[in-house]
Amino acid sequence: MHTVIKMILLGGGVNVRNVVGILLDRKTYAGIQRKQTGYEQIDLYNRVAETLGIKLFYMYLQQPKGNTVIGLYVENDTYRLTRLPIPKVIHNRAMSLKPDLHTRLKRLARSSLIFNRQNRYDKLRIHKLLHTKMSLRKHLPVTLAYTRTHLLEAMERFPAFFVKPTNSSIGQGIIKLSKEADDTWRLFWSKSQPRLVSKEKALAYIQEKIGKQSYLIQQAIPLATYENRPYDLRVSVQRGEKGKWQVSGIAGKVAAPGRKVTNLAKGGEARRCEELFAGSGFQPEDMKAEIEKVSLRIAEILGARLPILADVGLDLGVDQTGHIWFIEVNGRDQRYEFKKLKMDETYYRTYETPLVYAKYLLSK
Ligand SMILES: Nc1ncnc2c1ncn2[C@@H]1O[C@H](COP(=O)(O)OP(=O)(O)O)[C@@H](O)[C@H]1O
Numbered sequence: 001m002h003t004v005i006k007m008i009l010l011g012g013g014v015n016v017r018n019v020v021g022i023l024l025d026r027k028t029y030a031g032i033q034r035k036q037t038g039y040e041q042i043d044l045y046n047r048v049a050e051t052l053g054i055k056l057f058y059m060y061l062q063q064p065k066g067n068t069v070i071g072l073y074v075e076n077d078t079y080r081l082t083r084l085p086i087p088k089v090i091h092n093r094a095m096s097l098k099p100d101l102h103t104r105l106k107r108l109a110r111s112s113l114i115f116n117r118q119n120r121y122d123k124l125r126i127h128k129l130l131h132t133k134m135s136l137r138k139h140l141p142v143t144l145a146y147t148r149t150h151l152l153e154a155m156e157r158f159p160a161f162f163v164k165p166t167n168s169s170i171g172q173g174i175i176k177l178s179k180e181a182d183d184t185w186r187l188f189w190s191k192s193q194p195r196l197v198s199k200e201k202a203l204a205y206i207q208e209k210i211g212k213q214s215y216l217i218q219q220a221i222p223l224a225t226y227e228n229r230p231y232d233l234r235v236s237v238q239r240g241e242k243g244k245w246q247v248s249g250i251a252g253k254v255a256a257p258g259r260k261v262t263n264l265a266k267g268g269e270a271r272r273c274e275e276l277f278a279g280s281g282f283q284p285e286d287m288k289a290e291i292e293k294v295s296l297r298i299a300e301i302l303g304a305r306l307p308i309l310a311d312v313g314l315d316l317g318v319d320q321t322g323h324i325w326f327i328e329v330n331g332r333d334q335r336y337e338f339k340k341l342k343m344d345e346t347y348y349r350t351y352e353t354p355l356v357y358a359k360y361l362l363s364k
């Protein structure tokens with residue numbers, strides 16, 4: 001075993017102290033040479049690495065052999081399939097929700113600093129964590145664990161609220177309710193036309209949709225609108241130089257007509273936030289500065305409480321009065337709003353910043 005590694009190291013002249021691992025889903029990894037890597041822009045990672053003078057090693061979640069893993073090492077614009085010692089620093093872009101993948105990740109983490117190692121967090125847990133910070137509370141919509149009692153409480157307290165999975169993404173499984181009159185609720189689900197139902201009917205409907213899944217209840221933010229459609233924001237917040245958090249970009253997402261979720265996967269449309277803000281009567285530059293301030297505070301708290309977090313995509317809402325609300329945090333931000341909007345510099349920066357951070361970690 002040892003000799004093999006040595007041969008590769010000597011033969012290939014790989015300086016392992018300069019190598020950053022990029023950990024991808026197996027399918028994404030398999031698509032690198034065919035250039036079919038979905039939302040992962042391999043060419044951008046490569047360009048950034050060249051500029052920063054670091055070497056990349058693309059990997060997937062595997063059982064290491066000794067202290068080595070196989071992957072694609074990039075050199076002079078070519079990929080070399082090779083076995084190398086586990087890189088000291090790894091930028092995690094893989095999902096490891098399945099138990100066996102999770103075990104492999106843990107094994108890798110024994111000899112590597114894997115940032116964003118965990119990239120899916122329970123929404124209720126995040127809410128509770130941020131809630132401990134007094135200065136952030138005004139940005140947090142009231143959020144309760146889903147129980148029948150809390151559902152009844154929400155119906156008393158809020159004119160509108162959301163019922164959401166605690167551990168899902170891309171707008172899946174989300175229900176919105178708004179009060180129409182005494183004992184009449186308007187219920188929004190997926191693409192269906194909203195229906196008017198009694199309280200009892202609403203309770204039964206929700207229970208049926210939820211089944212045994214873990215859900216939460218959240219006060220609805222009266223989101224600012226564009227052409228009568230609610231919008232919110234995706235904010236990329238990342239650690240870069242010296243590990244400092246920075247806002248790499250802000251993009252708007254507008255819900256499809258008739259929908260209550262802005263996710264692009266649910267027909268939402270990316271829009272420049274300046275345009276949205278101006279349309280709502282907000283001063284775009286002031287609003288952006290305010291969004292950045294809140295985003296940095298949130299990232300700093302999360303970064304201090306969660307293990308080596310360095311790259312998050314925040315969903316923030318702005319209500320009709322201009323108040324900023326936290327909706328959720330994403331640990332594997334696809335950053336595709338920036339791509340869609342042709343915000344090339346911003347898009348590049350969202351790939352560059354984590355690698356600047358990785359380089360900093362290598363030098364420590
Ligand atoms: N409390 C809320 N008030 C207003 N809109 C909400 C609220 N919660 C969710 N939404 C809308 O639904 C979208 C999806 O919700 P989110 O919590 O981000 O879940 P997901 O992980 O599925 O993206 C949000 O981007 C927003 O447009």
Ligand SMILES: [Mg+2]
Nearest residue numbers: 170171315328
């Ligand atoms: Mg979201």
